[in-house]
Amino acid sequence: MGATTRPAGRTRARVGLTRQRIVAAALDEIDAHGLHSLTMQGLARSLGAGTMSLYNHVRSKDDLLGAVSERLWAEIAALAPASDDPARWLESLAKAIRDTGRRHPNALNILAVGGVLPPPLLEVIAEQFDRSGGSEPDPRLVNGITTVAAFAIGWAVTEAAGLTPRATVAHETERQRIRRITRALPPETPDRLVDAAITVCAAEPEPMFSASVAAIIKGCGYEPASSRPGSKLAEPRP
Amino acid sequence: MGATTRPAGRTRARVGLTRQRIVAAALDEIDAHGLHSLTMQGLARSLGAGTMSLYNHVRSKDDLLGAVSERLWAEIAALAPASDDPARWLESLAKAIRDTGRRHPNALNILAVGGVLPPPLLEVIAEQFDRSGGSEPDPRLVNGITTVAAFAIGWAVTEAAGLTPRATVAHETERQRIRRITRALPPETPDRLVDAAITVCAAEPEPMFSASVAAIIKGCGYEPASSRPGSKLAEPRP
DNA sequence: TACAATATACGTATGCCGTACGTCATGGCA
DNA sequence: TGCCATGACGTACGGCATACGTATATTGTA
Numbered sequence: 001m002g003a004t005t006r007p008a009g010r011t012r013a014r015v016g017l018t019r020q021r022i023v024a025a026a027l028d029e030i031d032a033h034g035l036h037s038l039t040m041q042g043l044a045r046s047l048g049a050g051t052m053s054l055y056n057h058v059r060s061k062d063d064l065l066g067a068v069s070e071r072l073w074a075e076i077a078a079l080a081p082a083s084d085d086p087a088r089w090l091e092s093l094a095k096a097i098r099d100t101g102r103r104h105p106n107a108l109n110i111l112a113v114g115g116v117l118p119p120p121l122l123e124v125i126a127e128q129f130d131r132s133g134g135s136e137p138d139p140r141l142v143n144g145i146t147t148v149a150a151f152a153i154g155w156a157v158t159e160a161a162g163l164t165p166r167a168t169v170a171h172e173t174e175r176q177r178i179r180r181i182t183r184a185l186p187p188e189t190p191d192r193l194v195d196a197a198i199t200v201c202a203a204e205p206e207p208m209f210s211a212s213v214a215a216i217i218k219g220c221g222y223e224p225a226s227s228r229p230g231s232k233l234a235e236p237r238p
Numbered sequence: 239m240g241a242t243t244r245p246a247g248r249t250r251a252r253v254g255l256t257r258q259r260i261v262a263a264a265l266d267e268i269d270a271h272g273l274h275s276l277t278m279q280g281l282a283r284s285l286g287a288g289t290m291s292l293y294n295h296v297r298s299k300d301d302l303l304g305a306v307s308e309r310l311w312a313e314i315a316a317l318a319p320a321s322d323d324p325a326r327w328l329e330s331l332a333k334a335i336r337d338t339g340r341r342h343p344n345a346l347n348i349l350a351v352g353g354v355l356p357p358p359l360l361e362v363i364a365e366q367f368d369r370s371g372g373s374e375p376d377p378r379l380v381n382g383i384t385t386v387a388a389f390a391i392g393w394a395v396t397e398a399a400g401l402t403p404r405a406t407v408a409h410e411t412e413r414q415r416i417r418r419i420t421r422a423l424p425p426e427t428p429d430r431l432v433d434a435a436i437t438v439c440a441a442e443p444e445p446m447f448s449a450s451v452a453a454i455i456k457g458c459g460y461e462p463a464s465s466r467p468g469s470k471l472a473e474p475r476p
Numbered sequence: 477t478a479c480a481a482t483a484t485a486c487g488t489a490t491g492c493c494g495t496a497c498g499t500c501a502t503g504g505c506a
Numbered sequence: 507t508g509c510c511a512t513g514a515c516g517t518a519c520g521g522c523a524t525a526c527g528t529a530t531a532t533t534g535t536a
Contacts, residue, residue, distance in 0.1 A: 050515045112399045115422050122431040142441050147450040154392020161350045184353050193360040203380050212385040212454050219453025288486040
């Protein structure tokens with residue numbers, strides 16, 4: 001990292017190529033034009049550098065993708081700082097994963113390649129363990145991390161796949177939604193199946209997500225969050 | 239080419255190249271050597287055909303991957319036939335997704351590319367809607383499908399990422415598990431983080447998975463499922 | 477039976493991709 | 507001042523998906 005300690009005088013680094021800048025540019029490209037269109041040559045061009053210069057900061061393209069993944073997890077961790085209330089922290093973790101998935105739908109495929117316990121997340125987890133006190137971490141918290149993260153990732157993937165209605169398509173009419181769903185289906189899909197698809201996609205995602213997260217957290221042994229707004233999905237009725 | 243002996247019968251195609259055979263071979267290759275090593279040329283070679291012959295049955299490589307995805311969903315659907323007990327069916331759906339992910343960990347990335355509501359799954363969903371009766375599908379069931387599927391997919395992805403302990407690595411000792419976890423982490427990861435990772439991965443996955451599925455299903459409004467075969471169903475509605 | 481139409485198999489060629497390797501410029505340090 | 511580690515760069519190579527033209531087996535039709 002000589003870039004930060006560079007002398008402020010007349011001389012500067014050659015091009016200022018840096019792992020961080022490369023990763024940021026890669027994420028920009030993925031967000032803008034999809035994972036397919038991320039190529040080393042195009043990336044170098046967008047940075048005003050020669051192709052092979054990138055390899056001074058990145059071992060391979062896979063390494064680059066891993067770095068992008070880690071960066072995304074860093075975003076997630078920043079959105080879910082440790083809290084004194086473990087259950088509440090789990091909620092914020094779920095929301096952070098889901099929101100980050102919404103912000104970078106094209107990058108979702110690589111979120112898991114670097115493992116689901118990358119250092120940035122581990123940092124927050126360790127901090128949360130400390131906060132929750134005790135010599136041994138609370139098993140409820142341990143279980144909650146795995147299950148909540150799995151659910152949020154799956155939810156984000158499902159959303160990005162395009163069939164679950166997403167709030168990012170905010171002002172979508174019912175007709176538009178049906179168009180979108182049917183377009184994603186093979187042309188000769190029987191009407192029964194199209195009807196089923198429309199029914200499934202007609203559900204409101206927001207309450208579903210938060211209610212499921214709450215249910216999972218409760219299932220881990222935590223008290224149900226009473227002072228929560230919303231989350232009025234069906235509770236077991238008499 | 240006269241090299242291949244033609245079947246003397248009255249079969250249809252020349253070499254027997256078929257979309258199904260191609261898809262099956264592609265899945266075999268993915269399972270055996272990973273998604274990276276699936277190439278059109280290698281696939282054709284393994285089928286004893288010329289490369290471009292594949293394109294008579296497959297529009298593009300993406301189309302092929304979509305077909306593989308659909309095939310996987312067909313496996314899932316076959317493992318989760320419609321049931322008279324909706325809550326029980328949701329459980330079997332979760333298990334089917336997770337088991338299929340275990341059987342094809344290398345193919346998990348493409349499970350979602352074709353959308354999460356592919357025809358094979360829609361078929362079962364429609365059937366399940368019919369079974370549950372009523373003119374309108376039960377909203378609990380609609381919510382359950384989305385949330386259970388999202389959780390199971392996320393769980394499978396997490397498992398395939400290699401950090402969550404998986405039962406496929408059955409006879410793993412504690413030491414081996416730690417080795418596996420630490421190997422997946424960057425070499426200079428601080429001890430605190432390694433400890434946190436080990437703690438998270440030390441949890442037993444089996445009860446976590448089924449308990450979370452049960453919690454989600456319950457969160458959708460279904461009665462808590464008692465795991466008895468002679469199920470007196472928890473159907474509260476006429 | 478003969479022949480036309482069609483579907484399928486195949487070879488070649490093209491352009492893009494990741495990246496190994498060698499070279500050269502830079503600037504900090506002795 | 508001279509040295510050398512670091513980083514930027516050009517060239518080259520093998521592998522990839524696939525567009526296009528062509529050959530051949532099968533089927534429908536007369």
